[in-house]
Amino acid sequence: MEGYGRAKKFFNANAEKYSQSRSHAEDSDLDILIESLNLNSNMKGLDVGTGTGFTGLRLARKIDIVYAMDIAENMLKETSKLADKYGVQNIIPIRGSAESMPFDDSNFDIITSRRAPHHFLDKAKFIDESYRTLKSGGMIGIDDMTCDQNYINYLNRLENIRDNSHMAAESPEGWIKLLKDAGFYDIKYHIYERRISFAQWIYPVRENSIEGLDSYNYIINSGPFRDYIKWENNTFLKKWIIITGKKP
Template sequence: MDKYSNTKEFFSKNSENYAKSQSHAKDRDLDILMEMLSPQAGMIGLDAATGSGFTAIRLAKKIGKVYALDMVDNMLLETAKLAEENGLHNVFPVKGYVDSMPFENEKFDIVTCRRAAHHFDDKDEFASEAFRVLKANGMIGIDDMTVPDSIINDLNEVERIRDHSHMYAASTDGWIRILSRAGFTGLKYKVYSRRVSFEQWLYPVEINSPEGKKSLEYFQNARDEFLSSIQWDGKSFQKSWVVITGVKEIQ
C-alpha cells in the first residue's frame, strides 16, 4: 500500500481550495523564509512538496530556475497555473517524492519546503535527500507548524483528526536534530505565531463535517497544558510555525 495514499487523496480533492488560501499565499512566514535564505539571481532552487506553488513562485521571482516537486498531479497543475498568472517561465513542475528525489547530486543552490513536512513519513530521509541534491554551501529552508516538545503529541493528535494525511509535526528542537543528523550546519531559526480562529485552522475542512466536529470536541476536552500553551479561548488559538535554515558546508 502507498504510504502517502491519504495525502494524495486529501490534496487531490482540495487542490483548488489550497490555491485560494490567503494564509499559504501571503502569511509572514513566507517573507521570513525568503529573508533567511537571501536567494540571489542565477541560483537554481528546488521547492519540495510545492503544493499550490506559492513558495516556488516567490523564489522564481528572485533566482534563475525553480523546480517545483510534488507527488500530486492536481497540485502541480495549480503551480503551473500560478506561474503562468505571474508571467514566469522559470518554474518547472516535477512529479516525485521528497524521500527519493528524481534529481542528480549537487544540483541546487537552495532547497525549500514550506507548510508540508508534517505530511512526511520519514523526515530524516527527506533531509538526507535535500543534503544530497544541494551543492556545496547550498542552503535548506524549512517552514512548518510547530509547538514545544511538551505538547507536540497533542498537536499531532488533533491535526490527524482534522486531516488523516497528517503524519507528524516536529518541534523546533526536533528539526534541529533532524537537520543535524543529515549533515547540515549553521542552523538558524525563527518562530512565527499568529492568532487563528477555529474555522481558519480547520480550512479547507468543513466545520460541520465529521472531522470538523471531532476536532472541536478535541479542543474542548484537551489537556490544560496544551490549551494554555496555545492560548485557546474557545474560539481561537495561537498557531506557530518554525522557519529553520541550514547549510551544506563542505570542508
Template sequence: MSKQQVREQFGANAAAYVASPTHAQGASLGWLVARVAPQAGWRVLDVATAAGHAALALAPHVAAVVGLDLTPEMLPLAAGLAAERGLGNLAFTVGDVEALPFDGGAFDAVTCRIAPHHFPDVDRFIAEAARVLRPGGVLAVVDNVVPGSRLRGKRANAQREAGDYVNAFEKLRDPSHVRCLSHEEWLDALVAAGLTVEAQETQDKRLTFETWAARHTPEMQTRLRVLLTQAPAAAAEFLDPQSGSGLTTFRLREGLFVARKNGMP
C-alpha cells in the same frame, strides 16, 4: 495513511491551496525569501510545492526554480499562477521528497514550506535535500512545530505530552497529518544530516477554528472543539483558544530553519 491516499486527498482539495491564506499569504513566505537570500544565478528546488507559493516567491530572484509535488493535480494550478504572474523560469514535476529525481549537487537551495508534517520520514527528506544540494548550498524549511524538550523531569514530560496532544488534534482533523516535530527535534535532525544550522526562529499564527474545521461534519467539528477547549494545561497553554464575536481562534506555531551543506561552492 499511504502515499496514494495522500495523493487522493490533496488532489481532491488542490484548488483550495491556491487561495489558502496560510499557504498563499502567511508571514513565513516573506521570511523564507529573506533568510534564503537568493542570488541571481541560483537554481532552486521547492519540494512539496503544492500550488507553488514559495516557488513563485523565489522565482523573481533566481535563474530557475523547480517545484516538485507528490500530487499531480497541484502542478497545473502552480503553473497557472506562474503564467498569470509572467514568470517563465519555473518548471513543475511530480516526485517524492524521500526519493528526489535529481542528481547530487544539482541545486543551490532547497526549500520546503508548511509540508513536512505530512512526510512519513522527515529524516529521509532531509538526507535527500542534502544530497541534491551543492556544497555550500542551503536548505530552508518552514513547518508547524509542537511543544517539546530535550530535558528530563515533570515539566519536560508535560511539554512532550502537549506535543503529542497537538499532533493528535491535528491528525483528527486531517488524516494526512503524520507528525509535527518540535523545534528541538528539527535542530537535532538537521545537524544529524551533517548540515550547519544558520538561522532558526518561531512565529505564532492564529487560526479561526470554524474555518479550520469547516470541511467536517457537525459531529466531527464538535469533537475537535472539545479537544481544543478541554485540552490539558500544557497543550491549552500552547493552543491558547480564545472565543469572541461568535468565533473561536487558536494558536499554532511555525518553526523556521535555514541550514547549510558543508563544503565550498
C-alpha cells in the same frame, strides 16, 4: 510515491481550495523564509511539497530557475495555473516524493519546503535527500507547524483528527537534530506565530464535518494543550518554525 495514498487523495481533492488560501499565499512566515535564504539571481532551486506553488513562485522571482515538486498531480496543475496568471516562466512543476528526489547529486543551490514536511513519511530521508542534492555551500529552508516539545503529541493528534494524511510535526529540538544528523551546520531558526480562528485553521475541511466536530471537541477537552495554545473565543495561537541550514 507508494505510501502517500491518503495525502494524494486529500490534496488532489482540495487543490483548487488551497490555491485560494490567503494564509498559504500571504502569511508572513513566507516572507521570513525567503528573507532567511542567501538568494541571488543565478541560483537553481527546488521547492519540496510545493502544493499549489506559492513558495516556488516567490523563489522564482528571486533566482534563475525553480523546480516545484509535489506528489499530487492536481496541486501541480494549480501551480502551473498560478505561474501563468502571474507571468512566471522559470518554474518547472514536477512529480516526486520528498524521500526519493528524482535529481542528481549536488544539483541545487537552494531547497525549500513550506507547510509540507508534517505530511512526509520519513523526514530524516527528506533531509538526507536534500543534503545529497544540494551543492556544497547550498542552503535548506524549512517552514512548518511546530510547538514546544512538551505539547508536540497533542498537536499531532489534533492535526491528524483534522486530516489523516498528517504524519508528524516536529518541535524546534526535533528539527535541529534532524539537520545536524544529516550534516548541516550554521542552523538558525525563527518562530512565527499568529492568532487564527478555528474556521481558518480547519479549512478546507468543513467545520460541521465529522473531522471538524471531532477537532473542536479535542481542543475543548485537551486541558493543558488548550491553555498552551491560548484558546479564546474560538481562536488560538498557531506556531510555525522557519529553520535554515547550510551544507559544508
